[in-house]
Amino acid sequence: MNNPLLIQGGMGIGVSNWRLARAVSSAGQLGVISGTSLDGVLVRRLQDGDPGGHMRRALASFPFRDAARHILERYFVPGGIKRKHHYARSPIFTIKNNDSLNALNVAANFSETWLAKEGQAGFVGINYLEKLQLPNLSSLYGALLAGIDYVIVGAGIPLEIPGILKKLAKNLPANLRLTVENTEKNESFFSHFDPSSLFGKKLPSLKLPKFLPIVSSNLLASLMTKKATGPIDGLIIEGHVAGGHNAPPRGKMVLDESGEPVYGSRDQINTEKLKELGVPFWMAGSYGEPEQLESALASGAAGIQVGSPFALCRESGIFPELKKRIIETVMRGKSHVCTDPNASPTGFPFKVMRLIDTISEKSIFESRKRICNLGYLRQLYKKEDGSIGYRCPAEKTEVFENKDGVVNEGTPGKRCLCNALFATVGMPTEYDDGYTEKAIVTFGSRLDIVRKLLKKKTDFSARDVINYILKGL
Ligand SMILES: Cc1cc2nc3c(=O)[nH]c(=O)nc-3n(C[C@H](O)[C@H](O)[C@H](O)COP(=O)(O)O)c2cc1C
Numbered sequence: 001m002n003n004p005l006l007i008q009g010g011m012g013i014g015v016s017n018w019r020l021a022r023a024v025s026s027a028g029q030l031g032v033i034s035g036t037s038l039d040g041v042l043v044r045r046l047q048d049g050d051p052g053g054h055m056r057r058a059l060a061s062f063p064f065r066d067a068a069r070h071i072l073e074r075y076f077v078p079g080g081i082k083r084k085h086h087y088a089r090s091p092i093f094t095i096k097n098n099d100s101l102n103a104l105n106v107a108a109n110f111s112e113t114w115l116a117k118e119g120q121a122g123f124v125g126i127n128y129l130e131k132l133q134l135p136n137l138s139s140l141y142g143a144l145l146a147g148i149d150y151v152i153v154g155a156g157i158p159l160e161i162p163g164i165l166k167k168l169a170k171n172l173p174a175n176l177r178l179t180v181e182n183t184e185k186n187e188s189f190f191s192h193f194d195p196s197s198l199f200g201k202k203l204p205s206l207k208l209p210k211f212l213p214i215v216s217s218n219l220l221a222s223l224m225t226k227k228a229t230g231p232i233d234g235l236i237i238e239g240h241v242a243g244g245h246n247a248p249p250r251g252k253m254v255l256d257e258s259g260e261p262v263y264g265s266r267d268q269i270n271t272e273k274l275k276e277l278g279v280p281f282w283m284a285g286s287y288g289e290p291e292q293l294e295s296a297l298a299s300g301a302a303g304i305q306v307g308s309p310f311a312l313c314r315e316s317g318i319f320p321e322l323k324k325r326i327i328e329t330v331m332r333g334k335s336h337v338c339t340d341p342n343a344s345p346t347g348f349p350f351k352v353m354r355l356i357d358t359i360s361e362k363s364i365f366e367s368r369k370r371i372c373n374l375g376y377l378r379q380l381y382k383k384e385d386g387s388i389g390y391r392c393p394a395e396k397t398e399v400f401e402n403k404d405g406v407v408n409e410g411t412p413g414k415r416c417l418c419n420a421l422f423a424t425v426g427m428p429t430e431y432d433d434g435y436t437e438k439a440i441v442t443f444g445s446r447l448d449i450v451r452k453l454l455k456k457k458t459d460f461s462a463r464d465v466i467n468y469i470l471k472g473l
Helices: 018-026 038-045 053-062 065-075 099-117 138-147 161-171 195-199 218-227 271-276 291-296 320-331 362-366 396-401 419-426 447-451 464-471
Strands: 006-008 033-034 125-128 152-156 174-177 190-193 210-215 233-236 281-284 301-305 337-340 350-353 381-382 388-391
Touching: 006 018, 006 033, 006 464, 018 033, 018 053, 018 099, 018 125, 033 099, 038 053, 038 065, 053 065, 053 099, 053 320, 065 099, 065 464, 099 138, 125 138, 138 161, 138 174, 138 190, 152 161, 161 174, 161 210, 174 362, 190 337, 210 218, 271 281, 281 291, 291 301, 291 464, 301 464, 320 419, 320 447, 419 447, 447 464
Parallel strands: 006 301, 033 125, 125 152, 152 210, 210 233, 233 281, 281 301
Antiparallel strands: 174 190, 337 350, 381 388
């Protein structure tokens, strides 16, 4: 497997869908699907009637037939649910294993991977967030079942993933140490996944994929190469101008007059030091210009990872009307992306594009009831009785506080990214009182490439993005 020059960023939820990854992969670069919340994506697509029959086609190849049948019986609605967006939700992940949820999640990750790889020989990767721990073991197993080529993990320090991949690729049980607040020193909690207890003893043989963590500093790059539970196959080095979540600035968080984190010289990457680590690396974060690829290669990188331009191409999962609105805003030179230190419940800064009728607008955000009903970003904490509780800083402040959550000046600004990101890909939750969840749009800081790609047209394809970036080579 030769190293790709270009890695298309994994963008959740459902922005980097199988169509986008497939288009990039069949053009000879690394197409990446987002593995975030795929259980929810699958059940919503099935309740939308599975237009084109793609999910049913993928599920027909899922090796565990009973599980696939059960999922279809539970969630597939021919022609789509009558009350659009009044979706039945998949259960929320907890520390206790829920076999039917695990099976659903395995099938969802299998299906997305299977569709991205269907009928073409290019390489496909899947992106997970380290912060979003509870679904990760069953997610990884689902992707392995469909022959994923690369696993890419960001938003955290994924030291344990290489060891877990080795176990799961041999169909062995695996544990993942969970971040639980209020625990004593030396006290650990784990999530556990055992393929054979879920699917029986007859399991297919699996391939070990390559593993690429996403890090933001030389320090973390070095830590990953030295302390991970197995070898890593490369590093993606993501700067703070990238779309999605960003690492906080090193040292004390200082905000500028517009309330954005100030990054300084300690946040700069030293590529000479990276080279000394002896693993290939890819630069990411507003790297979409051909000259930037050339300079990355000249500094010793194997290539670049690019997100934002792919998020706006024809194949991406962003809801078409919203995509059109974003493109118009960019073309009018009116797009404004800020780094919001508070928006994300994860505590990481998050890039937000200001756009009408999205929760970037104060009034739209404040008209939403602060409920947590998808729960992917919930924090785990140890309760007084020793059991595990779940809380999200974006839920109602009193509820969060009653769960011993620490409320500070950033808490009121926390957005429910789970619901907003489902809305961004056209699958919002709609409630009985008529309220429909609104979208949130995240992009990297520089979108000039989009203007160049759109010079004479109204939209562009993933292949246009690739041809533009690779044109100098
Ligand atoms: C819409 C969007 C969603 C993203 N979601 C994720 C994600 O779920 N996981 C992740 O590791 N990175 C995520 N990213 C970051 C991209 O994968 C990529 O590294 C980054 O966008 C590169 O910077 P660029 O957008 O300036 O090209 C996201 C970026 C965008 C634009």
